Amino acid sequence: MAKTTALPGVQPALLKWARESAHLSLDEVAGRLKKSVEEVDAWEQSGAQGPSYAQLEKMAYELYKRPLAIFFLPEPPAEPRPEAEFRALPDADLRDLSRETVLLIRRARAYQASLVELFDGRSPVSHPIWKQVQPTDYKSAQSAAAVVRERLSVPAPGDKEWGTADGDDALKVWRRAIEASGVFVFKDTFKQKEISGFCLAHPELPVVMINNSTTKTRQIFSLLHELTHILVGWRAISTFDEAPLKRLPPADQRIERYCNQLAAEILVPARDFAALVAGLPRNVESLSSDDFSALAERYRVSREVILRRFRDENRVSQAFYEERKREWDGQRVEKQGSGGNFYATKGAYLSEWLLSEVFARYGRRQITVDEAADLIGVKPKQVDELESRFLQGLAA
Structure with a gap:
């Protein structure tokens, strides 16, 4: 068997940072690489030892989802850790987030970076809702919720405008209303099933991502719950289970309970109920x-x-x-059909506003196919078909 040669220039601190930031243990990485824990640990501790090029490629692209070049930097890049960035979950729960959830957070940050690039760091909405509505300015969640519904221009419960809308249609109504208010909404399938969604703060371009692995009506509450987090300035990862709430500090518990109350009031106004x-x-x-x-x-x-x-x-x-x-x-759990279509799924997961802006610029040849693909996170060969399906959906 040919002896593998360690790759010179790889920084041990970068190997450890990449593993820990992906929320993987030494045991998990060693198992995926078919190496001993001691050997992988030695790569992270000693500059005299390190992975081969093939091993580094597997670690970068399959395990840590990082560019290969990052391992040759002099020190780890600055990147917020979940326990420093988010609230609404105890620190221990944030440290225990799965690799898949951490990668979704990283993906959402990439989408947010695309929005910053597209809109030059400024909201495309003249009056974003979080600058119009400060829930603490109102005497009760009931009065704050009434203002939120008014700003979103969503029909009242039972209004004939809802027609025969089912959960899927209703989700689209809420999602478009919230995007029109300046909050960019994404979805994905969360493998960590207990996570309902999260939001990424930004003074101009906040992002929400909700878990698609549940019913549409449950997604509606998750979406409104994350909106309330943005309105109160609460960067949060949320769960379906209320148990973590009891482990938060009392001040944080009060804020999260208020967010629950406000989201419920927006969806189910007390007087009507x-x-x-x-x-x-x-x-x-x-x-x-x-x-x-x-x-x-x-x-x-x-x-x-x-x-x-x-x-x-x-x-x-x-x-x-x-x-x-x-x-x-x-x-x-929402019943899923067999297989699924990549383009339909991607179109449903991505922010409609992001897609609209990217395809408008691509159609005017202001950006290349490679740039369009990078902004929405697909391969260049997939851009034209995704654009076609997106435009067909708008015309339907």
Whole structure:
């Protein structure tokens, strides 16, 4: 067997930084490379030892998703760590984020960098919603939510403008309204299923990414929840489970609870809801899942949002809420078709505003196909087909 030769110039500190920033352990990397833990650890500790070129390529492109050249820098580049960048989750949970979630955060940062480049660091919206609405300026979440709905120009619950819109249609309505307010919305399939979404702060070009691996109605709440984070200046990664909330410092708990309350109020206005359920008994624990579904349908939200409304009004116990939530959580995964189309998926995952701007400039030949591909994160050969499908969707 030919002896592999260590590659000169690779910095041990860069190897350790790349592994840790991808949230991978020595054991995981050693297993993927079919090397001993001791050998991989030695690469990170000693300048006298290091990976071969082939091993470095695998580490860069398959494991850490980094450019090869980064390992030859004199020191690790400055990059925010999740526990320093985000709130709404305890530090221990942030340190335990999966590699896949960390890569999604990195992808969202790349999209945000594309937006900064395209719009010269300035919001394309003349009056971004987070500069118009400061929730703390209002006496209650109810009054703040009413202003948010007004600024988003979303039809009132039950309004005929909703027509027969299902969860998918309703998600599109909310998503377009939020993008029109200056917040860029992306989706992806989160392999770390308990993560519902996150937002990246920016004074002009904030980004939200939500988990597509769940029902459309659950995605709607995740989207509005991340919007409230942006409105209160709260950089956050969110989970479906409320348990991490209890491990936050008291001040952080108050902010996150307020965000939950505000998102619920935007989607299910208290006055409208009170009128709708006025005829129901004070304790509604006898209602069936179908009864909760019928209420949820009016607001195009999940049953859990309705149940949370009743819990906050002390019309169900915390124990009942948690029991039903566990039951419904087991049903929340969106049914997926077999296979799937790359272009349809990519078009649904990317911000509509980002795609529109990139393809407009590409069509005017202001940017090359390589530049367009780089801005939206696809291969150059995929740009034309993605553009065609995107324009067909707008015309439909």
